[in-house]
Amino acid sequence: MINTLELLRSLSEADGISGHEEGVRSLIQQAMAPLADDARADALGNLIALKRGAGPEPRRAIMLAAHMDEIGLMVSGLEGAFLRFAPVGGVDLRTLVGQEVTVHGTRKLPGIIASRPPHVLTAEERSQAVPLERLYIDTGLGIDSLQECVRVGDLVTMRRTFTSLNGEYATGKAMDDRAGVVSLVLCLQALKQIQHQWDVYAVATTQEEIGLRGATVSAYGLAPDLGIAVDVGFGRQQGVSDPAIIEMDGGPAVALGPNVHPAMRARMMATAKDQEIKVQTEVVPGATGTDGWALQVAREGIPTLVLSIPLRYMHTTVETICLRDIERTGRILARFIAGLDGAAAAELGLEQGASA
Amino acid sequence: MNLQAFTQARGVSGNEGAAREVILKAVQDHIDEHIVDALGNLICHKRPRRPAPEGGRAPRIMLAAHMDEIGLIVTGINSDGSLSFGKVGGIDDRVLVSKQVLVGESAVPGVIGYPPIHLIPRSERDRAPDMTKAVIDIGATDKAGAEKLASPGDYVTFRGEWAELDPTGQRTVMAKALDDRAGCAVLAELLQGDYAVDLYAVFTAQEEVGTRGARVAAARIAPDLAIALEGTICDDLPRLPEDDTSPVTRLGDGPAITFMDRSFIADRRLLNLLLRVAEAKGIPHQFKSAVAGGTDSGAIHVTGGGVPSITVAVPTRYIHAPISMLSLKDLDHTVQLVQAALYALEGGLPS
Numbered sequence: 172m173i174n175t176l177e178l179l180r181s182l183s184e185a186d187g188i189s190g191h192e193e194g195v196r197s198l199i200q201q202a203m204a205p206l207a208d209d210a211r212a213d214a215l216g217n218l219i220a221l222k223r224g225a226g227p228e229p230r231r232a233i234m235l236a237a238h239m240d241e242i243g244l245m246v247s248g249l250e251g252a253f254l255r256f257a258p259v260g261g262v263d264l265r266t267l268v269g270q271e272v273t274v275h276g277t278r279k280l281p282g283i284i285a286s287r288p289p290h291v292l293t294a295e296e297r298s299q300a301v302p303l304e305r306l307y308i309d310t311g312l313g314i315d316s317l318q319e320c321v322r323v324g325d326l327v328t329m330r331r332t333f334t335s336l337n338g339e340y341a342t343g344k345a346m347d348d349r350a351g352v353v354s355l356v357l358c359l360q361a362l363k364q365i366q367h368q369w370d371v372y373a374v375a376t377t378q379e380e381i382g383l384r385g386a387t388v389s390a391y392g393l394a395p396d397l398g399i400a401v402d403v404g405f406g407r408q409q410g411v412s413d414p415a416i417i418e419m420d421g422g423p424a425v426a427l428g429p430n431v432h433p434a435m436r437a438r439m440m441a442t443a444k445d446q447e448i449k450v451q452t453e454v455v456p457g458a459t460g461t462d463g464w465a466l467q468v469a470r471e472g473i474p475t476l477v478l479s480i481p482l483r484y485m486h487t488t489v490e491t492i493c494l495r496d497i498e499r500t501g502r503i504l505a506r507f508i509a510g511l512d513g514a515a516a517a518e519l520g521l522e523q524g525a526s527a
Numbered sequence: 528m529n530l531q532a533f534t535q536a537r538g539v540s541g542n543e544g545a546a547r548e549v550i551l552k553a554v555q556d557h558i559d560e561h562i563v564d565a566l567g568n569l570i571c572h573k574r575p576r577r578p579a580p581e582g583g584r585a586p587r588i589m590l591a592a593h594m595d596e597i598g599l600i601v602t603g604i605n606s607d608g609s610l611s612f613g614k615v616g617g618i619d620d621r622v623l624v625s626k627q628v629l630v631g632e633s634a635v636p637g638v639i640g641y642p643p644i645h646l647i648p649r650s651e652r653d654r655a656p657d658m659t660k661a662v663i664d665i666g667a668t669d670k671a672g673a674e675k676l677a678s679p680g681d682y683v684t685f686r687g688e689w690a691e692l693d694p695t696g697q698r699t700v701m702a703k704a705l706d707d708r709a710g711c712a713v714l715a716e717l718l719q720g721d722y723a724v725d726l727y728a729v730f731t732a733q734e735e736v737g738t739r740g741a742r743v744a745a746a747r748i749a750p751d752l753a754i755a756l757e758g759t760i761c762d763d764l765p766r767l768p769e770d771d772t773s774p775v776t777r778l779g780d781g782p783a784i785t786f787m788d789r790s791f792i793a794d795r796r797l798l799n800l801l802l803r804v805a806e807a808k809g810i811p812h813q814f815k816s817a818v819a820g821g822t823d824s825g826a827i828h829v830t831g832g833g834v835p836s837i838t839v840a841v842p843t844r845y846i847h848a849p850i851s852m853l854s855l856k857d858l859d860h861t862v863q864l865v866q867a868a869l870y871a872l873e874g875g876l877p878s
Contacts, residue, residue: 250765263644265656269622269848271687271701281690283701287762288846289619290820291775297619298655307764309844311692311699311852313779332688334627334636336666337676342627342638409609410660411642420668460645483664484640487625491638491664 173360175353175494178202179341180333182349186275188243188259188326189381192216195239195345199352199375206359207373217389218375222359226368231516233508234372234395234473235358236386236462237351237402238379241344242486244308244327246274252314253285253307256327260380265300266487271330274310276321281330282310331488339420339494346490348379350480350497351401354423357501362508369396369511376462386462390469396521397435397474397511400463401500403492404453404479415453420493422449423478423500430459430467432474434519439476439507448503453479474519478504529553530712530858531689534702537629539598539615539682540736543567546594550711550730557718558728567732568744569594576721579873586875587725589750589834590717590865591741591823592710592757593734596703597847599683601630601663608667610637610677616735620658622848628663631681637665685849697779698855705853706846707734710756713841716862723873731823738790741823745830752797752835752876754865755823758853759783759815759840775819776842779854781811782861785838787818790825794835796876797868801837804867810860815840835876839865 187195196218204210207220218239224230242260244267249255254274258264267284274280285307289297308327310317333343355373362371372393377385379402390398405411406419417424425431425439443450455477458464463477480500483491516522532553538546547569551561558571575585597616604610610630624641639661644652663683667673687703702708714728727748732740745753761783763774776783784801786793805812815838828836841861844852 253765261644263641263647263652265621265652266625266641266644268624269845269850270625271850281692281701283845283850283852285764286619286622286845286848287764288760288848289617290760290847291762291772291817292619297621300653300655301621302653304767305764309852311697311701311854313693313697316693316696332627332686334638336636336638336664337672338666339668340666342636342664342666405643405646407607408640408642408664409605409607409662410657411646413646415646484625484638485643485645487641487643489625489627489638489640489664491640491666 183343189240232370239375354500358504361505383465398466402461403482406481424453426477428455533708540595569730589753609662687850706758709758738826742826757840758843761842790821797837
């Protein structure tokens with residue numbers, strides 16, 4: 172049995188900035204391989220686990236996508252005993268001050284994103300965000316050692332201990348979207364017990380945070396009949412009121428909007444009802460900003476769903492998630508897949524597409 | 528190492544008990560007696576181990592290092608299970624964003640979150656984060672659930688674990704609360720020596736909220752002179768062309784001697800004595816080259832009929848933030864400097 176908390180811990184603490192997902196990929200491979208018939212990486216580093224269905228060949232296939240890359244930083248210069256850096260992905264610079272990091276030089280170097288103490292700051296300075304040109308990483312090394320250990324282009328990840336909150340929640344970095352990856356593993360595990368006709372590709376995608384690039388090529392390569400992207404959504408938190416907010420512990424949000432195939436969504440909602448799995452609705456008027464946006468337009472077009480696991484404080488080092496929501500997501504994916512058969516294909520208009 | 532244990536003890540101003548316990552354990556074999564006073568100061572007494580030179584009276588010297596650290600305090604529990612908080616000590620709001628904390632005596636983990644960048648208008652991103660609505664999230668989903676884990680008045684510490692960054696070079700370490708567990712570690716180290724002075728080593732309470740512990744401790748001790756041991760501002764970051772400031776101190780350049788800060792003017796005789804022994808012994812040292820911040824010396828020097836005082840500090844980067852950094856080389860040199868000063872003071876304050 173997969174322990175959701177422990178798997179999430181190992182993936183959250185692993186390193187995998189967009190374009191450099193090797194570290195986290197090997198852990199995901201270890202988790203998925205025993206549950207699948209095949210698990211391998213493609214040219215852009217996507218990890219593709221295949222679990223074959225019980226139906227007769229040629230079988231239809233569904234692709235599940237959750238991205239394994241995380242936002243981070245990259246060394247852009249050495250200045251004395253300090254490092255300059257550039258963000259990789261959507262980093263709010265204001266969340267970086269006083270943050271602990273790991274610089275991936277010739278070895279892993281712990282460091283701090285420097286701040287000046289309040290004693291030497293004016294009120295005016297304290298009212299402004301610290302601009303990028305005044306942000307430095309301090310590894311505590313002297314100039315000579317720093318030059319030996321670190322080069323421009325070296326990656327910098329956030330250094331953050333994964334922590335369980337109140338037993339039911341967990342906090343750490345890169346829950347976006349390692350939580351989604353965990354839900355895919357849970358789905359594969361559930362499919363060990365539940366018969367399914369179709370092939371299932373569970374894909375831990377790369378480079379989502381910088382433009383859905385892993386999903387684009389893996390969807391092309393696999394040419395699935397259906398696609399579901401699992402990502403994180405904006406969980407309710409203090410200080411934010413926005414129509415995009417979804418409820419923590421409310422189950423995965425099934426998106427509504429142009430990114431979503433209406434018949435496929437109706438089927439997902441029916442599955443939730445039948446199986447008594449808590450889900451909610453998230454209305455996304457345009458781009459979902461998820462792998463689903465790329466999946467939908469792969470090849471000749473693929474009926475797509477987007478599930479969002481509620482998450483607080485997205486793109487910070489204290490991303491917080493409810494473990495039950497991850498488990499619900501894994502369960503509903505498995506049940507949805509178990510219901511896929513010839514009738515479903517017809518209902519979703521796939522027969523028509525196939526004969527065209 | 529004392530410093531590691533000292534930094535990991537939790538002790539926000541007014542709640543120094545846990546830090547005091549760890550410190551007492553480290554020093555109790557090297558002192559004659561100790562008391563904990565009404566404000567929670569740990570006052571350790573070490574009598575002269577040798578007669579004063581030329582049969583004079585051994586001077587009564589107070590060494591002070593503050594035990595308390597900056598932190599937060601729970602001010603209320605909200606209906607959604609989150610905790611409202613206030614700041615204890617001087618903290619820049621900008622360092623609170625996206626940090627892990629530990630709440631109350633049982634160290635319940637929590638986080639201070641921030642709205643996702645996706646939902647923040649671009650125009651706001653250049654301004655300091657608005658932390659007026661910030662809360663601590665302990666994973667409780669309603670008020671009753673949160674009340675099981677926390678109460679108003681619970682003290683909150685940052686979670687800043689110890690790490691050694693450059694063991695063979697700069698000997699830098701990082702941890703929370705180096706301001707002023709660095710001073711506490713220096714003082715604990717000094718207590719291992721034997722001096723011909725009547726030594727009062729005081730681990731003070733409530734420095735960060737107005738040097739309140741040092742004030743009452745000095746009133747009790749009525750010392751002939753005092754030295755405050757600190758972890759002080761070290762802002763030796765690279766400068767931009769438009770900056771016309773120089774760093775207050777530099778990491779690795781040795782203990783920082785204060786000639787004046789916002790709370791006091793150093794006693795000239797003590798200042799000269801420190802400079803003299805530093806030069807005689809070849810101990811690296813620097814001035815705290817800005818009139819900024821205040822220390823226990825500010826309270827001590829105006830107690831009773833007045834106490835000649837000075838502050839000597841370990842340069843510490845990122846004080847008053849969740850995690851700070853110093854060089855153990857500087858810490859060792861601070862011990863050496865103050866130790867040499869204590870020997871030089873055995874006959875009393877030079878005129």
